[in-house]
Amino acid sequence: DAKTTQPTSMDCAEGRAANLPCNHSTISGNEYVYWYRQIHSQGPQYIIHGLKNNETNEMASLIITEDRKSSTLILPHATLRDTAVYYCIVRAGFIRGSNSGYALNFGKGTSLLVTP
Amino acid sequence: DTGVSQDPRHKITKRGQNVTFRCDPISEHNRLYWYRQTLGQGPEFLTYFQNEAQLEKSRLLSDRFSAERPKGSFSTLEIQRTEQGDSAMYLCASSRAGGGESYEQYFGPGTRLTVT
Numbered sequence: 001d002a003k004t005t006q007p008t009s010m011d012c013a014e015g016r017a018a019n020l021p022c023n024h025s026t027i028s029g030n031e032y033v034y035w036y037r038q039i040h041s042q043g044p045q046y047i048i049h050g051l052k053n054n055e056t057n058e059m060a061s062l063i064i065t066e067d068r069k070s071s072t073l074i075l076p077h078a079t080l081r082d083t084a085v086y087y088c089i090v091r092a093g094f095i096r097g098s099n100s101g102y103a104l105n106f107g108k109g110t111s112l113l114v115t116p
Numbered sequence: 117d118t119g120v121s122q123d124p125r126h127k128i129t130k131r132g133q134n135v136t137f138r139c140d141p142i143s144e145h146n147r148l149y150w151y152r153q154t155l156g157q158g159p160e161f162l163t164y165f166q167n168e169a170q171l172e173k174s175r176l177l178s179d180r181f182s183a184e185r186p187k188g189s190f191s192t193l194e195i196q197r198t199e200q201g202d203s204a205m206y207l208c209a210s211s212r213a214g215g216g217e218s219y220e221q222y223f224g225p226g227t228r229l230t231v232t
Contacts, residue, residue: 034220043120043207043224043225044223045223046222103149103164103174104159104221105161108158109158
């Protein structure tokens with residue numbers, strides 16, 4: 001799987017948009033971009049994923065650049081409960097004939113602090 | 117949707133003892149994953165099952181570790197002759213499986229192991 005680079009930490013004021021960048025310049029054509037987050041002492045939580053189109057769900061938006069070398073996770077109106085470590089993960093999609101379960105390679109992520 | 121559950125949530129054991137953790141995945145998910153997370157690091161993949169078959173193991177899974185999923189439902193992770201370096205959070209995740217799609221993983225709350 002391609003390697004990702006994220007800032008170690010970021011701050012965001014409550015009610016503002018949080019924009020979390022991720023660089024994945026070696027991503028290949030069949031690799032998806034996934035975002036998970038982990039609130040202190042809990043298991044990771046799936047947020048969103050995409051291949052090449054921008055995606056939006058009830059939690060966040062994912063913007064992927066046209067060359068797919070980077071992406072941004074957007075939390076449109078951050079709350080204190082969004083304080084967490086956010087992981088950007090690149091992972092292959094289905095590979096016919098492979099037994100790979102597509103384990104997630106989390107890295108260290110970005111520690112987001114939302115302040116009042 | 118009852119989510120992924122893990123038992124126990126906390127375990128304190130003395131070095132050299134054996135411990136066993138249990139994971140109950142989301143009922144319709146046929147893939148189950150184990151990860152380990154040490155302080156300040158992201159989760160690291162240990163092993164994965166599709167139904168009852170263990171299809172992938174990482175190098176982190178030493179011969180003191182064994183995982184089973186006997187009926188393709190719940191799974192157990194056993195650590196024999198525990199060492200202080202085994203102290204970590206052990207996370208279980210589950211996902212659907214099917215051709216042509218890369219499905220998100222849903223995580224349990226984890227079991228925190230402390231080896232004294």
